[in-house]
Amino acid sequence: MTDYKLIRETAYEANMELPRLGLVLFTFGNVSAADRDRGVFAIKPSGVPYKELTPDKMVIVDFDGNIVAGTLRPSSDTKTHAVLYKHWDGINGIVHTHSTYATSWAQAQTDIPIFGTTHADHLTVDIPCAPPMSDEMINGDYEYETGFQIINHFKKLGYDHHEVEMILVGNHAPFTWGKTAEKAVYNSAVLETVAHMALLTRQINQQSPKLKEALIKKHFERKHGPDSYYGQ
Amino acid sequence: MTDYKLIRETAYEANMELPRLGLVLFTFGNVSAADRDRGVFAIKPSGVPYKELTPDKMVIVDFDGNIVAGTLRPSSDTKTHAVLYKHWDGINGIVHTHSTYATSWAQAQTDIPIFGTTHADHLTVDIPCAPPMSDEMINGDYEYETGFQIINHFKKLGYDHHEVEMILVGNHAPFTWGKTAEKAVYNSAVLETVAHMALLTRQINQQSPKLKEALIKKHFERKHGPDSYYGQ
Amino acid sequence: MTDYKLIRETAYEANMELPRLGLVLFTFGNVSAADRDRGVFAIKPSGVPYKELTPDKMVIVDFDGNIVAGTLRPSSDTKTHAVLYKHWDGINGIVHTHSTYATSWAQAQTDIPIFGTTHADHLTVDIPCAPPMSDEMINGDYEYETGFQIINHFKKLGYDHHEVEMILVGNHAPFTWGKTAEKAVYNSAVLETVAHMALLTRQINQQSPKLKEALIKKHFERKHGPDSYYGQ
Amino acid sequence: MTDYKLIRETAYEANMELPRLGLVLFTFGNVSAADRDRGVFAIKPSGVPYKELTPDKMVIVDFDGNIVAGTLRPSSDTKTHAVLYKHWDGINGIVHTHSTYATSWAQAQTDIPIFGTTHADHLTVDIPCAPPMSDEMINGDYEYETGFQIINHFKKLGYDHHEVEMILVGNHAPFTWGKTAEKAVYNSAVLETVAHMALLTRQINQQSPKLKEALIKKHFERKHGPDSYYGQ
Numbered sequence: 001m002t003d004y005k006l007i008r009e010t011a012y013e014a015n016m017e018l019p020r021l022g023l024v025l026f027t028f029g030n031v032s033a034a035d036r037d038r039g040v041f042a043i044k045p046s047g048v049p050y051k052e053l054t055p056d057k058m059v060i061v062d063f064d065g066n067i068v069a070g071t072l073r074p075s076s077d078t079k080t081h082a083v084l085y086k087h088w089d090g091i092n093g094i095v096h097t098h099s100t101y102a103t104s105w106a107q108a109q110t111d112i113p114i115f116g117t118t119h120a121d122h123l124t125v126d127i128p129c130a131p132p133m134s135d136e137m138i139n140g141d142y143e144y145e146t147g148f149q150i151i152n153h154f155k156k157l158g159y160d161h162h163e164v165e166m167i168l169v170g171n172h173a174p175f176t177w178g179k180t181a182e183k184a185v186y187n188s189a190v191l192e193t194v195a196h197m198a199l200l201t202r203q204i205n206q207q208s209p210k211l212k213e214a215l216i217k218k219h220f221e222r223k224h225g226p227d228s229y230y231g232q
Numbered sequence: 233m234t235d236y237k238l239i240r241e242t243a244y245e246a247n248m249e250l251p252r253l254g255l256v257l258f259t260f261g262n263v264s265a266a267d268r269d270r271g272v273f274a275i276k277p278s279g280v281p282y283k284e285l286t287p288d289k290m291v292i293v294d295f296d297g298n299i300v301a302g303t304l305r306p307s308s309d310t311k312t313h314a315v316l317y318k319h320w321d322g323i324n325g326i327v328h329t330h331s332t333y334a335t336s337w338a339q340a341q342t343d344i345p346i347f348g349t350t351h352a353d354h355l356t357v358d359i360p361c362a363p364p365m366s367d368e369m370i371n372g373d374y375e376y377e378t379g380f381q382i383i384n385h386f387k388k389l390g391y392d393h394h395e396v397e398m399i400l401v402g403n404h405a406p407f408t409w410g411k412t413a414e415k416a417v418y419n420s421a422v423l424e425t426v427a428h429m430a431l432l433t434r435q436i437n438q439q440s441p442k443l444k445e446a447l448i449k450k451h452f453e454r455k456h457g458p459d460s461y462y463g464q
Numbered sequence: 465m466t467d468y469k470l471i472r473e474t475a476y477e478a479n480m481e482l483p484r485l486g487l488v489l490f491t492f493g494n495v496s497a498a499d500r501d502r503g504v505f506a507i508k509p510s511g512v513p514y515k516e517l518t519p520d521k522m523v524i525v526d527f528d529g530n531i532v533a534g535t536l537r538p539s540s541d542t543k544t545h546a547v548l549y550k551h552w553d554g555i556n557g558i559v560h561t562h563s564t565y566a567t568s569w570a571q572a573q574t575d576i577p578i579f580g581t582t583h584a585d586h587l588t589v590d591i592p593c594a595p596p597m598s599d600e601m602i603n604g605d606y607e608y609e610t611g612f613q614i615i616n617h618f619k620k621l622g623y624d625h626h627e628v629e630m631i632l633v634g635n636h637a638p639f640t641w642g643k644t645a646e647k648a649v650y651n652s653a654v655l656e657t658v659a660h661m662a663l664l665t666r667q668i669n670q671q672s673p674k675l676k677e678a679l680i681k682k683h684f685e686r687k688h689g690p691d692s693y694y695g696q
Numbered sequence: 697m698t699d700y701k702l703i704r705e706t707a708y709e710a711n712m713e714l715p716r717l718g719l720v721l722f723t724f725g726n727v728s729a730a731d732r733d734r735g736v737f738a739i740k741p742s743g744v745p746y747k748e749l750t751p752d753k754m755v756i757v758d759f760d761g762n763i764v765a766g767t768l769r770p771s772s773d774t775k776t777h778a779v780l781y782k783h784w785d786g787i788n789g790i791v792h793t794h795s796t797y798a799t800s801w802a803q804a805q806t807d808i809p810i811f812g813t814t815h816a817d818h819l820t821v822d823i824p825c826a827p828p829m830s831d832e833m834i835n836g837d838y839e840y841e842t843g844f845q846i847i848n849h850f851k852k853l854g855y856d857h858h859e860v861e862m863i864l865v866g867n868h869a870p871f872t873w874g875k876t877a878e879k880a881v882y883n884s885a886v887l888e889t890v891a892h893m894a895l896l897t898r899q900i901n902q903q904s905p906k907l908k909e910a911l912i913k914k915h916f917e918r919k920h921g922p923d924s925y926y927g928q
Contacts, residue, residue: 025425047463076462098350104432107348108440116803117868118794135446172349200800208804214831230772231743279695308694330582336664339580340672367678404581489889511927540926562814568896571812572904599910636813
């Protein structure tokens with residue numbers, strides 16, 4: 001395994017973070033890591049338990065979903081990853097989980113309202129929930145169309161995938177992405193905790209107002225943009 | 233212990249998974265593993281703490297509920313296991329737990345609605361809740377009748393136990409089964425997480441619609457049947 | 465420390481189980497173990513972190529609440545333990561915790577309804593919640609009166625402390641007891657899980673009916689009485 | 697690192713307690729420890745993962761928010777800590793987290809009602825939630841103004857920061873403090889469990905009454921003041 005060593009190891013490490021962060025049961029999740037220069041990504045093999053994973057077992061796939069290297073079958077969600085890498089520049093990691101709280105919001109087909117600064121530290125809008133796909137898309141090339149469902153929902157909302165790095169797919173579950181696979185995993189954990197707190201917030205006060213504009217702007221800009229002052 | 237070694241070890245390993253997966257408190261659960269050629273199954277002894285279990289302590293019982301080998305008293309739920317093995321072909325493992333979320337749906341005497349793909353990856357219908365048993369059945373051979381309550385509810389619903397591998401018994405708790413004891417334990421964990429997410433889904437949106445038919449079919453067939461493409 | 469060795473060690477072991485079972489935060493709980501022949505019990509010292517406990521640090525107190533041996537101040541709840549040992553025969557262990565779900569039912573001043581067999585395996589009635597104490601009792605010898613509040617609520621309900629081994633004290637938290645300290649700790653864990661499931665049951669179905677009489681009787685008698693057949 | 701050794705180590709140890717107590721995800725929290733004689737405090741560097749922290753990495757800041765020693769950028773919330781140390785005597789530790797339940801009450805802009813003795817063991821009033829700040833304050837020196845928002849809300853309520861050692865900042869998250877950094881961390885954990893139980897209490901009984909005055913007084917005085925008898 002001299003080839004694709006870096007993305008294999010990156011994808012392996014990022015996949016192993018999912019059970020550590022409590023984001024997956026059994027094999028219900030997958031992470032990929034892309035090498036844009038070579039136009040490929042490494043992704044978890046389908047249905048292999050986390051404790052049996054090794055960097056070698058990662059499957060190398062191009063941005064059209066063709067297997068380039070690897071002996072195992074890649075994640076069944078591979079084509080969704082491929083579509084996102086192909087159509088969205090600047091992302092090098094994608095995560096799909098069925099984490100409990102985020103998936104419940106997806107099942108409820110409800111955007112996660114921006115209720116607090118924990119949310120605004122990461123994005124300035126409600127976390128969007130794409131509607132369930134049409135029967136035509138489902139019966140067609142399902143995982144490929146899932147990628148377009150995500151891209152089209154962002155287009156419709158006018159969102160930039162560099163600024164909003166997460167989405168719920170209605171009735172299904174969340175996808176997150178980022179500049180690195182590590183950042184995409186981080187986004188999945190943030191999404192899960194924000195999803196949990198948003199549910200509790202409404203249970204405490206059904207009329208909880210959303211975060212005011214000034215606070216959204218302030219918190220997002222603390223962590224992002226030219227004047228950010230969070231971190232080292 | 234040269235005899236029944238394989239099912240003793242299989243049952244032992246499967247029982248030990250229950251506390252690891254957070255599905256049991258103290259001794260509130262049991263797993264059996266069957267050897268259909270010999271017409272027997274190995275089951276956890278009654279009330280023995282998990283940390284004191286060994287393969288040797290598993291009790292060997294036939295499909296009429298008679299003890300064939302073992303020095304300890306078998307699980308008090310043994311006859312329920314026996315009835316299911318006797319009347320349902322093709323299952324080689326059965327699990328009973330009082331896991332928190334699944335048991336709460338059983339106590340609420342409510343089927344778990346199919347709200348998302350996590351559910352549809354495993355079965356295509358609501359997870360059925362059998363009604364509490366009649367007083368006559370309860371005062372008769374209770375655990376034996378519990379087996380028939382399960383079988384009769386499946387008959388009434390027209391469900392195939394090869395396709396739907398889990399049920400709630402009203403006011404009581406869940407039972408799951410599978411081709412292997414390992415698969416039956418897997419089904420218990422899936423049931424628990426699906427039960428958790430279904431409750432949250434309705435808390436987020438009381439009017440959450442069920443999963444559409446095309447998605448149910450798509451996700452179930454990704455993992456099952458001749459055209460499945462999940463796993464290796 | 466040759467003296468009271470057995471109850472010191474029993475109380476120590478039982479206290480150490482509380483954090484392992486997730487029933488206490490910091491020092492919010494205490495267990496005692498009695499020696500009825502000598503009319504004393506060993507109890508956790510007040511406010512000492514669990515990781516600093518040793519059998520030697522347990523305080524020996526008589527059934528009137530007088531310190532008999534030990535250099536540390538006993539738990540502030542010591543007099544409640546003393547009253548229960550003095551007035552209720554046959555109990556050799558008492559536990560007090562502020563475990564999350566049981567305490568929430570106590571704060572809600574609500575009995576925990578008997579919704580399922582997990583509950584009926586342990587007691588045949590709703591888990592009682594004693595009303596908050598009168599101002600006179602609170603301003604008097606508070607912890608001593610807490611013991612009487614428990615005893616009087618049982619008298620009023622006509623309950624036998626050998627059959628019902630747990631109570632909630634309104635606005636405060638749960639107490640459990642048993643033939644041994646180990647059994648009392650077991651009861652605290654059972655109470656916590658039953659309290660959790662009862663809340664979820666009502667969230668799933670506000671109209672959840674209570675367990676029918678035949679099931680209550682059946683499950684309780686499986687585990688208790690002359691015809692029990694649970695355990696070894 | 698001969699200098700500020702004690703507060704660096706105290707701040708380090710207290711910060712490391714946050715993930716152990718389940719109060720932070722990633723870097724979403726910070727603890728400071730003050731040396732009032734020298735008019736400085738040690739605080740966590742901004743955005744550094746807990747597992748990479750060392751006492752050396754703590755940043756030394758004075759009570760006006762100026763960096764005195766340290767090579768890393770301090771927590772983005774540093775000025776809030778500085779304001780509280782400068783204006784409130786007797787506190788030597790401050791904690792900020794985004795712990796799940798406390799933050800959800802903050803997002804719901806709701807005081808946490810005093811429902812039980814677990815709450816009254818620590819404070820005698822509802823846990824206050826300061827309103828979200830004005831746009832002027834947010835757009836000004838935000839973290840500095842957050843400190844004043846806290847101080848002004850206490851003034852308005854007539855609360856003494858020696859008696860009430862915790863607050864929620866509306867839409868944001870909790871702050872706690874204490875005579876030591878260790879005590880401030882303890883208060884954050886107490887707040888989180890009280891926040892969890894208060895939500896559950898209302899879910900069990902929407903009409904749950906608050907704790908009666910005599911019980912509030914009794915429990916607070918068991919642990920505080922000249923006649924306290926809790927602990928050693």
